[in-house]
Amino acid sequence: MTPAHLAELAAELKVSVQTIYDLxxxxxxxxxxxxxxxxxxxxxxxxxxxxxxxxxxxxxHAGGAA
Incomplete structure (x- = not known):
């Protein structure tokens, strides 16, 4: 199995590379x-x-539902 690159992961999730780094x-x-x-x-x-x-x-979300 080929590991995913950071840019590929960010593109798949539709977020920036910086978002992945921040998380x-x-x-x-x-x-x-x-x-x-x-x-x-x-x-x-x-x-x-x-x-x-x-x-x-x-x-x-379950915790906020009443």
Whole structure:
């Protein structure tokens, strides 16, 4: 499996590369690794990260519903 590049991930999510960096610096982004100077992400990690974000979003909205 080929790891995703940072630019590919940002394009897929329709956010800026800086947004991915910002999320990672806050501990809220996907786990990645470096190959030389390039930041890469395993597809399985991207999927797990998106699932964690979905669950957190559901919990936030469920807590506000009455």
């Amino acid at each position: 990672r610096s806050k501990g809220r982004g996907p786990h990645g690794f470096r190959v030389g100077t390039q930041l890469r992400f395993r597809k399985s990690e991207i999927d797990a990260w998106v699932e964690r974000m979905e669950q957190a979003d559901e919990q936030r």
